[in-house]
Amino acid sequence: MGARVEEMIADSMRALVERDSELARRVVDSDQFVNRLELEVDDACMRILARRQPVASDLRFITLALKIVTDLERIGDLAANIGERVLELNEEPPLKPYLDMPRMADTARGMVRNALDAFVSRDVACAQMVIERDGELDAHYADVFRVLLTYMMEDPRNIYRATRVQSIAKYLERVGDHATNLAEMVIFMIGGKDVRHLTSSGAVVSAVRDE
Amino acid sequence: MGARVEEMIADSMRALVERDSELARRVVDSDQFVNRLELEVDDACMRILARRQPVASDLRFITLALKIVTDLERIGDLAANIGERVLELNEEPPLKPYLDMPRMADTARGMVRNALDAFVSRDVACAQMVIERDGELDAHYADVFRVLLTYMMEDPRNIYRATRVQSIAKYLERVGDHATNLAEMVIFMIGGKDVRHLTSSGAVVSAVRDE
Known part of the structure; x- marks a missing residue:
């Protein structure tokens, strides 16, 4: 499921460039396939919960799989949304800030891949790195947004295309948010600690541990 | 948790108007509180899974609670994002399309409330209605977006504010998407059928049933 959504993001960029x-x-059509995968994983997880009644770290692994597929499915939706915006943009002459999109997409895809690698290999350091990269992606989005504002102010004929490119940049930034959610959940699974919501003082809110 | 995120949306609109x-x-600060609630619900669900080993519809109820709180937490994030945009807009003179925001917010809030009512009372018809209203909210967003484009083209001094209002409209539209996810999951829980991802032919992909 992760490989498929990564591929969707890469393909949407190739379609743009x-x-x-x-x-x-x-890309838009692939979304259906990802949706079915979510149902299959949900189904498998619920069967395991019902029949095997796992406890401790197995229980955490299964309940997290249930949550993780929701994020992956939403990433698939976002890739499909990018595909839709690309279809609109391909009807218009190109606009320079297109060039930033593949770079943002590479960061976002790398974050998704690393978060899933961290899940499979239960690697906290790898998950931590994903969380740190999110700031990079957010900063990149802010840069793109500023450039697009300038384009819009310079020439009203740029406005429509600039809003489409802004949407794509925003979708990629949201892919990064989902990857960050995944990474935070992985750290939770491994450590029994929840880093999803640090308090403002920086203290970790502890969550469920092995029963 | 639902009541709190609804209140955040309402307060963000009052802060705008x-x-x-x-x-x-x-509103921005309340997000912390919603985040903690998610951890508490996750914790409670995992304890129940580990200690009581529920099956059949109880198992579905618990696993869905785990997924539902994720959506509620994201709705809290969106309300906080609206609060941030309002802070930016309050530094500028008002722009006419503000007027549409409270109406969009009412629709979005109503959808969240109805989806949670449907969850608690296991009411398929109520959940179905939420799904139908999502189209209304999407159409409203499209209208607002068109109006904002016109404002931007008319006067470059409107561009910055128009992009902020567009963000708010988009956040509200995403609140509606989350409410729709909730409603689809509720229907899944009640019927053991999954309407989350209908195939293009309209056939329902069946999912896990009572073991």
């Missing part, structure tokens, strides 16, 4: 609307449409 | 930055800041 190479102005390939056929490929953009395929 | 009445230009009350103090209130907007309180």
